Amino acid sequence: MSSPTLIVCYSNTGTSRRVADLLATQFQWQRGEICERRSRAGVAGMLRCVGDSLLRRHPAIRYEGPDPRGFETVVLIAPIWVSRLAGPMRSFVRDRASSLKRVAVIAVMGGKGATNAFAEIDQILGRPPILSTSFTARNVDDGSYASGLEAFGAAVRDHAQKQDAVRPTDLSPSAV
Template sequence: MDALVIYYSRTGTTKRLARMISHRLNYDCEEIRSIESYKGIFGCIKAARQDVSSTLPSLCPLEHDPAVYENVILGTPVHASRMAAPVRSFLTSNKDKLKNLALFITHQGSECESTARGIEDLVGTKTVAQLCVRASELDTEDLRTMIDDFVDRISNVGD
């Protein structure tokens, strides 16, 4: 299957899950990187402001073109019940290039459904699969099964 795992991660949680998914199936993997820094307490405050205000931060150029992939598997953390601002920038610039979009969302206890709806509203289509993972679930045995089920749903697109 032709797929790209692409993600944004400020603290490393979403990055860990992205790598688990991409390594499991040998998919290409790329991090969405903002030109701005979000490190430290001031970076956290800046990120929160951008998330709530729907700001579109400038991004570093991508190495992989999402248009050449049949499936794009997008990862975002939940920030204030929303997608991270760099993910919003990526989707705004690339939504017309996405053939099939699947989501994995990491959170600390927030609801993932509103984040997923926001992404679907932005791209104007339903996602083919969604995986919602609490940060505390990253080190559990159940995660492997969750990833397998998620990938199976993506693999069955078009069947």
């Protein structure tokens, strides 16, 4: 029998990791993390972030955590780079698409690009996420995202009774 929900996070700066940690604490869900095989430190690392996003590259990653095949729902949490999904999360979704039953997505961004990331995940999986929302890094830093995150988590938990996908604007009118 599958467990209900797993959180899979990629975080370069730690902001997405803070979101994943709070969601895991709020709902007692297990958590896994995507790690890169190559550092993104310094200017060269930042340029790789930009290049990976613009060219939609799939950087080499490793995943540390429970096997997603054992979960009914996987919540993906990743940053937005240059208005697109962070490359390491792109790699994870591509590599594990066949083992992800239901996917919900949280994008952490400077100001825009979340809907692009949601559409990219839809394209890779061949189906839309069951639920998606976004938070700005500023909201994470000041803590104002916590109630929205809790509402998102409750919606994911309660999704088992629903069949329709919930669009980003249904949960977060600021999803851009």
